[in-house]
Amino acid sequence: MAHEEPDPMSGESLDWLEEQGSIADAVDEDQLEDAAAEAYLAADDEYVPMDDGTGFLLVGGAEGGSIVSALPSGSILAASSAAPAVTGRDEALSGRLPILLVHRGGRHGDLLPLVMGQLHHQYGRSMAVGTVANLPAVKDEKLRSFFAQSSVASLRIADPQCYRLDGEVLRLEKEPIGKRAWEYAPYLASPEAADWEQRVLDAQRQVNASLLLTPGRALDPDDPQGSLDSMFQSADKALASMEQGERLALNVTIPSRWLTSEVLRNRLLDEILDQDHFDVLYVRTQWSQGKAFTPTEDAALLVGLKKLANLCQDEERSLLLPQTGLTGWFALAHGATGFGLGISGSDQCFAEYVFRRGRPGQLPAQRYFERQMLHTVDRASHDVAKSIPGYTQCECAYCADLLRNEPWSHVLSALHHLYSMGALTAKVHDESARPGGRHAAVRRIVAAAKKWTSGLPLGTSDLPRHLAAWDQAL
Known part of the structure; x- marks a missing residue:
């Protein structure tokens, strides 16, 4: 497929560059990024x-x-090993292998099928790859092309993002449905229509999604039973209109209070338990985040995610945690089937929206994901870490260019992050053959990261404070 122009940049797609400069600065930097992306696409087949x-x-x-x-x-x-057969949708949802969902964000979506192919080639025997694209953000024809090229994706999910209608429940930007969203996702204009669920499903079918989602309106913690009843009524309508061979996931969008409050959490879990005709859950949780790419260390939220994952594991249901990054990876220890992340910070966490005023003239942050540390740090801290005895240098294809060339490529850094998360996901499966299964595998990886990072001379903002909370939760 020819190199396509980047999708128009929304505010949320800037957060790979946030906390540094003005929008004008970010766009200038993106022009350099396009050159890095073009170089990868121009390589020989x-x-x-x-x-x-x-x-x-x-x-x-x-x-x-x-x-x-x-x-x-x-x-x-290529003079390398063969690629494994692609895991089918239903086999992937069985949970035999952990699932890495790659989110197609606002920019550089044309690079993601390449990354998914490389991940499948390298790790496809130890994990399944899936992909998520947002219907309100992409034209149908572009999304169909993207899904068609993503041949190794066991799951192709076209997220309807109906939660954009729920600004009174969630903390969203001032206008969560922009002009293009109304154009690309016309079903958002008719949530009161009698056939609304059918319209939401048809929009996903039109782009050849392999796993369909119920609308997923946000659950209101101030009206718990009313919002739960409304969600399941809508989900039942969607289920009734399914066609032969299709698979439907219960799409749940919640503020974090639903997991951190024991009363709300128990009500949610009880309702899920009673609705046993939904065997796949797609749960998006919004929580506060002080800094992009930082996993949660909220003990109450970790307990809530654990309880949710435990329930799904006990009831033999597949739990997918989109837009969760490292926090979703951590939930593999407790029974989650898969988790998702993408290039931008907003694809690592469905964070509560907070307006951040840019500071003109300040250069974009140069971030690097340290797999050994389970944390994203700035470039200066990476330089410190790699000088410490015992440091393991990443050998992915992206780091070879990223670490030796100037200017710093945010795109290559992001692709390194995606690839590293694939490696960590596969490691959980490989380690699960030892006693304790996936729980013990994640515990060992977290413990090793905590031990290695202890005493590193890093700045306060680059310390992986979440590791202590994770270690305790495990």
């Missing part, structure tokens, strides 16, 4: 065979992530 003999997976070039039935004449066959 590179193929690896599928080990089930069904074709060849592109792991390089503009069509990266695609699977073709025959090797094109004159093409390059």
Whole structure:
């Protein structure tokens, strides 16, 4: 597929660059980013065979992530191992492998199929890859093309984002539904229509989503029973209109109070327990976040996520936690089936909206995800960390260019982050063969990170304070 122009940049897509400069500064930086993206897309097509003999997976070039039935004449066959067969939707939802959901955000979505293909090639025997794209943010034809290229995705989810209608329940930006959202997602204009659920499902079908979602209006903690009843009535309508071969997930959007308050949490879990005809849950939780890319250390929220994941595991239901980043990865220890993240900070956490005034002239922050630390730090702290004995240098394809070239590429740094989260997800599965399963696997990884980072000479803002809370929760 030819390189497409980036989607128009919304306010939330700036948070990879937030806390540094004005919007004008960010756009100037994005022009440099486009050059880095173009370089990756301009690379030669590179193929690896599928080990089930069904074709060849592109792991390089503009069509990266695609699977073709025959090797094109004159093409390059990579001198590496074959790629595993793609896990099917229903097998992925069985929970045998943990699922990494890659979110398609506002920019550089054309690079994500390539990353997913590389992740599947390297780690596809230890995890399943899925992808999430937001219907109100992308034209149908672009989203269909994106899903078509994402051949290795076991799950293709077109999120209707109906929670944008619930600014009185959630903390959203002033106008959560902009002009393009009304155009791309016309169902948002008719939530009172008798066939509204059908319209929401049809919008997902039109882009070839493989896992459909109920509308997912936000649950109001100040009207718990009323909002729960409304959600399940809407979900039942959606379920009644399903067609043969389709799969539906219960789409739940909640402020964090639903998980941090024992009374609200018990009511939510009891209702979920009673609704046993929904065997897949897609739960988005909004919580406060002081700094982008920082996992939660809220003990009450961690307990709530644990209780939710435990229930789903005990009841043999698949729990997907979109837009949760490292916090979602942590929930794999307690029974979550999968979690999601993307390039921008808003895809790492469904954070309560807080207006941040830019400071003109300040350069964008140079962030780097330290897998060994389970934390994102600034470049100066990365330089400190790599000088410490025992540091393990990342060997992903993105770091080779990121760490040796100037200017700093935020895109390559973000792709490194995605790839590293794939490696961590696969490690949970590989380690789960030892006693204690996934819970013990996550506990060992967290304990090792906590031990290694103890005493590192880092700035206060770069200390992984969440590790202590996680260690205690495990």
